[in-house]
Amino acid sequence: MTRTWTLPILLVLCGSVVATGLILSGSPGEAAALLLMFVLLAGMHSSLVFPRSIDAPEALRRSAADGRPVVYWRPGCTYCLRLRFRLGRGARQLHWVNIWRDPAGAAAVRAANDGNETVPTVVVAGRPHTNPDPEWVREQL
Incomplete structure (x- = not known):
């Protein structure tokens, strides 16, 4: 079961790290858009779409x-x-x-x-x- 969720969790974590960096550099809009993209990718690679x-x-x-x-x-x-x-x-x-x-x-x-x-x-x-x-x-x- 954990193998099923490894990629989606990694995508959300990576997106969160990159978004945090963008927020700290003063780009909250870009951070939100990027995090949304990573969350959507995680959803597509999860069991939820099947x-x-x-x-x-x-x-x-x-x-x-x-x-x-x-x-x-x-x-x-x-x-x-x-x-x-x-x-x-x-x-x-x-x-x-x-x-x-x-x-x-x-x-x-x-x-x-x-x-x-x-x-x-x-x-x-x-x-x-x-x-x-x-x-x-x-x-x-």
Whole structure:
């Protein structure tokens, strides 16, 4: 769990340090704008922008029942962010598994990607697809 929040916390801390320096040098407006930018970046790289994650066995069970794809992802992954934002509201229809919180999910991704934890890995009808085009994923819904 701590690994999930490491990057967002570091972004907020770095932004706070830089903003403090700007305030001390007499630029409170620039400090506020910069801190806001760092907070937004931290939010984008956190788990907050993704639908609620479930564990891998539950995601596979639900996918078998309703036919919807399973997406294995991790916080801070720019390709996962691209997939999430390009899917828009349709992202809520997928089953999301955070591989940093679920060891079974990480093992499934390694099994599908020759031992690498390459994400996003989307499983459709039991077949894994590594970093697929968001439009293709939308068509699978």
